[in-house]
Amino acid sequence: MDASHMGNDIEQVLITEEEIQAKLAELATQIWAEYEGKDLLLVGVLKGAVMVMADFMRHLPGTVPMDWMAVSSYGSGTKSSGVVRILKDLDSDISGKHVLIVEDIIDSGLTLSWIRSNLESRSPASVEILTLLRKPEAAKVEIDTKWVGFDIPNEFVVGYGLDFAEQYRNLREIVTLAPHVYS
Numbered sequence: 001m002d003a004s005h006m007g008n009d010i011e012q013v014l015i016t017e018e019e020i021q022a023k024l025a026e027l028a029t030q031i032w033a034e035y036e037g038k039d040l041l042l043v044g045v046l047k048g049a050v051m052v053m054a055d056f057m058r059h060l061p062g063t064v065p066m067d068w069m070a071v072s073s074y075g076s077g078t079k080s081s082g083v084v085r086i087l088k089d090l091d092s093d094i095s096g097k098h099v100l101i102v103e104d105i106i107d108s109g110l111t112l113s114w115i116r117s118n119l120e121s122r123s124p125a126s127v128e129i130l131t132l133l134r135k136p137e138a139a140k141v142e143i144d145t146k147w148v149g150f151d152i153p154n155e156f157v158v159g160y161g162l163d164f165a166e167q168y169r170n171l172r173e174i175v176t177l178a179p180h181v182y183s
């Protein structure tokens, strides 16, 4: 679906499909140069990163494996607490590998900083982060995010993998929701 299928549930389009693809292509070029010849593994965090992973990895000019984790962060509503439980662990052993975590969004950064230190404890050669979106709050946490697609305002967004109550993940753009959707 695209924004035209949202009726009055949409507030505004923040990032278009074309802007997302152009940014992922640009990041893919930079990241490929950085990892060429290295044993790279892309690690996605379910479910939000599904679209970013699918499109980012197809922009890479060579083959690369992927693996997935699913976590649940204990938190109330739209705020995360940083207390994380692994729902699905990686299939592969990452020791000696250059791990690139592929994420949809960093808000507080609590979830991701937990995931990062969890992965770092498994003796990888390196762990870096690629996130399509980053909110201002993320700047407050000590989380070194090497590659960021877009810095966005502190608003709740959906689309391109991001959901509200599991809806709108299949939206092509990144949009803000009209207030009536939340109430």
Ligand code: IMP
Pocket: 048, 073, 079, 080, 082, 104, 105, 106, 107, 108, 109, 110, 111, 112, 155, 156, 157, 158, 162, 163, 164
């Ligand atoms: P953090 O631990 O606060 O960084 O939370 C990150 C997770 O919260 C993301 O992986 C998303 O699942 C979710 N999240 C944070 N902001 C948004 C948003 O604006 N829309 C949809 N999900 C979000």
Ligand code: MG
Pocket: 045, 046, 047, 048, 049, 104
């Ligand atoms: Mg998520």
